[in-house]
Each structure stands twice: as C-alpha cells, then as structure tokens.
Amino acid sequence: MSVKHAISRGLELGRSFLQIGLLKSGGRVAAKLRADRFRVGPSVRTVQPQAFLPARYRYYRTSLRGLAAQLQSAGFRRRFTGASPRNRAVFLAFGLGVGLIEQQLEEDRQSAATCQEIQAVFKKKKIQSTLRPFTSGFKLEDYIIGNQIGKGSNAVVYEAAAQFAHPKETERDSTLVELRDIKEEVQTARSPTCCSFRNFPLAIKMLWNFGAGSSSEAILKSMSQELVPSGPLALKQEKEQVTLDGHFGVLPRRVSAHPNVIRVYRAFTADVPLLPGAQEEYPDVLPARLNPTGIGNNRTLFLVMKNYPYTLRQYLLVSTPNRRQGSLMVLQLLEGVDHLCRQGVAHRDLKSDNILLEFDSGGCPRLVITDFGCCLTQNDSSLQLPFNNMWVSRGGNASLMAPEVVTAAPGPDVVIDYTKTDAWAVGAISYEIFGQQNPFYGAAGLHSTNYQEKQLPPLPACVPADVQLVAKLLLRRNPNKRPSARVAANMLHLSLWGRKALANQDSAGMRKLADWLLCQSAVVLLQGCSGPSGNRVEAELQRSFLSNLDLEELRAAVGFLLYGQDQSRACIMFP
Numbered sequence: 001m002s003v004k005h006a007i008s009r010g011l012e013l014g015r016s017f018l019q020i021g022l023l024k025s026g027g028r029v030a031a032k033l034r035a036d037r038f039r040v041g042p043s044v045r046t047v048q049p050q051a052f053l054p055a056r057y058r059y060y061r062t063s064l065r066g067l068a069a070q071l072q073s074a075g076f077r078r079r080f081t082g083a084s085p086r087n088r089a090v091f092l093a094f095g096l097g098v099g100l101i102e103q104q105l106e107e108d109r110q111s112a113a114t115c116q117e118i119q120a121v122f123k124k125k126k127i128q129s130t131l132r133p134f135t136s137g138f139k140l141e142d143y144i145i146g147n148q149i150g151k152g153s154n155a156v157v158y159e160a161a162a163q164f165a166h167p168k169e170t171e172r173d174s175t176l177v178e179l180r181d182i183k184e185e186v187q188t189a190r191s192p193t194c195c196s197f198r199n200f201p202l203a204i205k206m207l208w209n210f211g212a213g214s215s216s217e218a219i220l221k222s223m224s225q226e227l228v229p230s231g232p233l234a235l236k237q238e239k240e241q242v243t244l245d246g247h248f249g250v251l252p253r254r255v256s257a258h259p260n261v262i263r264v265y266r267a268f269t270a271d272v273p274l275l276p277g278a279q280e281e282y283p284d285v286l287p288a289r290l291n292p293t294g295i296g297n298n299r300t301l302f303l304v305m306k307n308y309p310y311t312l313r314q315y316l317l318v319s320t321p322n323r324r325q326g327s328l329m330v331l332q333l334l335e336g337v338d339h340l341c342r343q344g345v346a347h348r349d350l351k352s353d354n355i356l357l358e359f360d361s362g363g364c365p366r367l368v369i370t371d372f373g374c375c376l377t378q379n380d381s382s383l384q385l386p387f388n389n390m391w392v393s394r395g396g397n398a399s400l401m402a403p404e405v406v407t408a409a410p411g412p413d414v415v416i417d418y419t420k421t422d423a424w425a426v427g428a429i430s431y432e433i434f435g436q437q438n439p440f441y442g443a444a445g446l447h448s449t450n451y452q453e454k455q456l457p458p459l460p461a462c463v464p465a466d467v468q469l470v471a472k473l474l475l476r477r478n479p480n481k482r483p484s485a486r487v488a489a490n491m492l493h494l495s496l497w498g499r500k501a502l503a504n505q506d507s508a509g510m511r512k513l514a515d516w517l518l519c520q521s522a523v524v525l526l527q528g529c530s531g532p533s534g535n536r537v538e539a540e541l542q543r544s545f546l547s548n549l550d551l552e553e554l555r556a557a558v559g560f561l562l563y564g565q566d567q568s569r570a571c572i573m574f575p
C-alpha cells in the first residue's frame with residue numbers, strides 16, 4: 001500500500017470513526033474533529049493565521065505584497081505592458097513569485113492550524129493515576145514499611161504498602177497484586193523477580209535532615225525541591241501554605257503529571273523511625289534519640305511514590321534493549337525533559353540512577369525521571385540562573401553537567417541558561433541505553449569542560465542512524481546549535497513513525513507532513529478506544545508528541561533529519 005493510500009485510508013477510517021461517534025475518549029473530541037474539519041484546508045477558518053507565520057515569511061509577504069501593489073499600479077502597468085518582451089517576462093516572473101509565496105504562506109497557515117487543532121484535542125486528555133484516588137496517608141503510621149530499596153547521598157528509600165492505595169483493576173496485570181498478608185515478605189531480600197515489590201506498590205523516601213531543624217515549615221522550606229513532582233493532593237491542605245522567611249508563601253512550582261516524570265502522591269513530615277538496616281547502614285544521620293552519636297534532626301520529610309522495579313542503571317546491568325526499545329527509551333527521556341522544561345523546571349541531576357523503569361503490558365520499558373532534589377525552578381520559568389558568586393549551586397553530578405554550566409565562571413552579570421542542559425545529559429545517557437560506557441564517566445572519559453565534539457565515540461552501528469544523529473546533536477557544546485528536548489523528541493517521533501512522510505521532500509513537503517499528522521491522530525484516538533492493553537508506552541509517546549505539536553519545532557526537526565548536521569541548510573529550509 002502506498003503512503004498516499006495509507007494516509008487517505010487512515011483519514012477515511014478516522015473520519016468514519018468520528019462520524020459514528022464511537023470515540024470513548026470524547027464526544028467532544030469527535031465534535032471537534034468533525035469530518036469536514038479533519039481535512040487540511042477549511043479547518044483554518046477559526047484560527048488567526050498571522051500568529052503562526054514565521055517571521056521570515058511575514059517579512060517576505062509584506063515586502064512582496066508592497067512590490068505587487070507597485071507592479072499593479074497604473075504607472076508600472078503602462079511601463080511594462082508597453083515595454084519589451086524582456087520586461088514583460090520580468091513582470092510575469094514577479095507575479096509568479098508573489099503567487100508562489102502566497103501559496104506557500106497559505107499552506108503554512110493550514111499546516112499551523114492543523115498542528116493547533118491536533119494539539120488542542122490531545123492536550124485535553126489528563127494522565128490517569130494507576131492508583132485509586134486516596135484521601136488518607138499523611139502519617140507514617142498509615143503505611144507498612146518493607147525492605148530498603150535504595151540509598152543515595154540524601155535519602156533512603158523503602159518499599160511500602162497501605163490499605164487505601166490499592167491499584168486500579170485495569171492496572172492489576174501489569175503492576176501489582178492484592179495486598180495480602182505481607183508480614184513475611186518484609187524479611188525477604190528485594191528482588192524485582194519476586195512478588196515483594198508487587199505486594200508493596202509504594203515506595204517511601206526518607207530524606208536525611210541535618211541542618212533544617214525539626215519544624216515542618218523549616219523542613220518543607222529546605223527540601224522544597226523534592227516537592228516539585230508532587231500532585232495537588234500530596235500535602236495536607238494546611239501545609240499547602242507554609243510560613244517561609246516569616247511571610248506566608250506558597251510552595252515551589254509543581255509540575256503536572258506526565259508518564260515519564262515521577263509522581264509524588266503524598267509528602268509529610270514525621271519523626272525519624274528506626275527502619276530495617278538503619279543502625280548498620282546510616283547510623284550517622286539518625287537523631288540522638290536513636291543513635292547517641294548521630295547528627296540527624298528528630299523530624300524529617302517523607303515522600304510517597306509508586307514503587308518501580310528497577311532504576312535504569314540496574315536494568316542496563318542485566319539487559320541491553322534492542323534498537324527500537326532503545327530509541328523509545330531515549331525518546332521517553334526527551335519527552336520527560338521537555339515536559340519539565342515547558343513548566344519551568346530543570347532537573348540538573350539526570351543520570352541512570354535517577355531514572356526509574358517498569359514495563360508496560362506489552363513488555364516495553366517505561367522510563368520515569370525521579371529525584372528532584374537538585375532541580376531549578378523559578379517563578380518566571382526562565383531557567384536563567386544568576387551566577388554572581390561561587391556559592392550558587394549549579395546542580396548535582398558534575399560528570400553530566402552541560403558545557404555551559406560547568407564552564408560558567410561566577411561574576412556580576414553572569415547567568416547560566418538551563419533550558420538545554422538536561423537535553424545534553426540525555427545525549428550522554430543514550431550511550432548507556434545502547435550498551436556503551438557513558439563517554440563522560442571514568443578516569444579516561446571525556447570532560448564536559450573541554451571535550452571536542454569529534455572526540456565523541458560513535459554509537460554502535462546497529463543504533464538507528466537518526467538516533468545517532470540525535471545523540472550527536474544533543475551533545476553539541478554550543479547550546480544555540482543544540483536542539484531543544486522538544487525538537488530532538490520530534491526527530492525521533494518522525495523517525496519512528498513518520499519517516500515515509502519525509503521521503504521526497506518537495507514543495508508539498510509540509511502538506512504531506514500535515515496529512516501524516518492527521519492520520520497519526522486518527523490512529524492514536526482509535527488506539528485510545530481499544531483500552532489500556534498493548535503498547536501503552538508507544539501510545540503515551542504519540543499522545544505526548546501530538547499534544548505538543550508546534551509547526552516551527554516540527555520544521556526544525558525535519559530540517560535536522562533531512563540535512564543532518566548541516567545547520568545552515570537546515571535553517572534555510574526550516575528556520
């Protein structure tokens with residue numbers, strides 16, 4: 001079946017599907033995408049086209065319109081019509097040029113409007129929690145705490161269960177089993193293959209508190225970054241507003257739910273308990289009440305999350321994903337980073353230990369970014385950090401600090417721009433995903449301070465060429481030449497699902513792409529109706545892509561895919 005045939009078949013399917021109103025995910029969606037509006041064309045009626053025109057076209061259009069007006073003015077017409085054949089040809093060429101530009105602009109308007117409409121449809125869909133909503137769980141006593149899962153430099157994490165936090169029926173197969181009598185499980189070692197973690201659907205992170213004091217306000221204030229991925233009901237209502245610096249202030253910016261970002265279900269302060277292994281593994285951070293030589297405070301912050309079976313690092317120690325899975329994993333990280341970036345958050349400590357992993361019901365790894373202890377959030381979402389003295393923290397994990405962060409020297413007007421730093425780290429982590437050593441790790445590794453791009457080792461030959469290109473572009477030293485997480489994610493989406501729409505790019509290129517987008521939208525909506533089984537990770541990714549569609553970012557991705565590293569050509573075609 002040819003691409004054209006496939007697209008028209010997809011459109012037909014989508015249209016008839018919409019018409020018979022079978023869309024579970026929304027009669028509203030169906031109404032929005034009524035068959036006639038589901039075409040690239042008349043759908044632009046409701047959209048103000050001017051807003052979507054790239055500056056370049058606005059300029060051309062204004063100047064060419066002016067020129068056309070002049071050409072059509074009586075004086076010009078007299079001069080040219082009565083003039084030589086050569087002058088008449090010039091006049092014709094001008095006219096033709098204006099016509100072509102207008103046509104191009106019209107197509108752009110239509111493509112931009114298509115993107116807008118698709119985005120609006122997919123943006124509405126909220127991420128569903130895999131747990132039933134619960135109203136309690138603000139006290140440590142509400143949980144049964146099992147074995148230790150992991151430990152970092154700031155916290156320890158235990159598996160946990162709570163009677164109120166049952167999984168939803170639909171999630172049962174892929175995540176958890178009933179909360180049975182779990183007491184005997186507590187003593188068994190944690191292993192992703194045993195049912196221990198399935199009986200403990202939750203994970204509780206206990207932060208170590210040395211300096212924050214023991215009042216809830218002081219703890220919440222000093223550990224506030226950890227609350228960035230917490231949901232709207234995570235804190236008890238009265239804690240939503242805490243006294244900060246003697247004034248009433250709100251807690252930091254919090255990000256909305258995303259399939260590739262951890263969700264903190266509950267956050268509360270409590271007295272530090274003596275948990276299994278505490279005396280042996282972290283005696284120094286215990287309070288004097290539990291260890292006379294311990295230096296920890298009496299109370300601390302607890303975060304309740306979903307329990308994941310692996311970190312990315314643990315998973316990669318025992319398994320090497322195939323090329324498609326690897327591409328999907330890199331793409332998930334980019335989607336997660338883009339989501340954070342759009343909400344004004346830079347993680348600043350991305351590494352394979354801070355990425356959790358589970359499987360969807362089709363066996364595809366789902367990656368989730370966690371541990372926001374080092375993140376940057378700002379009220380204005382600018383991600384521009386004034387770096388005026390050496391005490392300003394640049395974030396965690398020096399090995400994976402982007403060049404613009406690691407090379408910044410403090411000074412009165414110095415600002416570090418974090419908008420593309422997490423995307424850079426994803427470029428480095430891509431090596432690990434494809435079974436290679438991270439090029440920035442180890443004594444013999446490269447240093448982000450001074451590496452040259454040509455020193456980057458090639459990814460294995462089996463890695464898809466587009467993924468290799470994405471990793472290379474993400475590791476560009478100059479952030480202005482580095483694609484954003486969104487553009488890099490778009491590249492992988494096009495590579496995974498839309499490569500054919502890019503073949504034989506000509507003047508009809510954007511139209512072909514718009515047709516593909518509509519076709520893809522129909523497919524994703526249809527998939528949404530068939531329930532939660534199957535490749536949920538792929539479906540989530542496609543939804544993420546469609547709900548963030550922007551013509552300019554799509555063009556940038558197309559430009560990179562078609563012209564690779566040749567930025568100048570890519571910019572001319574797709575500014």
Ligand SMILES: Nc1ncnc2c1ncn2[C@@H]1O[C@H](COP(=O)(O)OP(=O)(O)OP(=O)(O)O)[C@@H](O)[C@H]1O
Binds near residue numbers: 151153154157309353
């Ligand atoms: N939700 C979870 N499910 C399963 N395991 C988890 C979860 N959260 C954390 N872990 C495990 O606990 C370890 C430590 O957690 P985390 O990275 O949040 O602690 P940290 O002290 O803040 O880390 P860092 O040293 O990077 O600052 C992780 O590497 C992981 O192995």
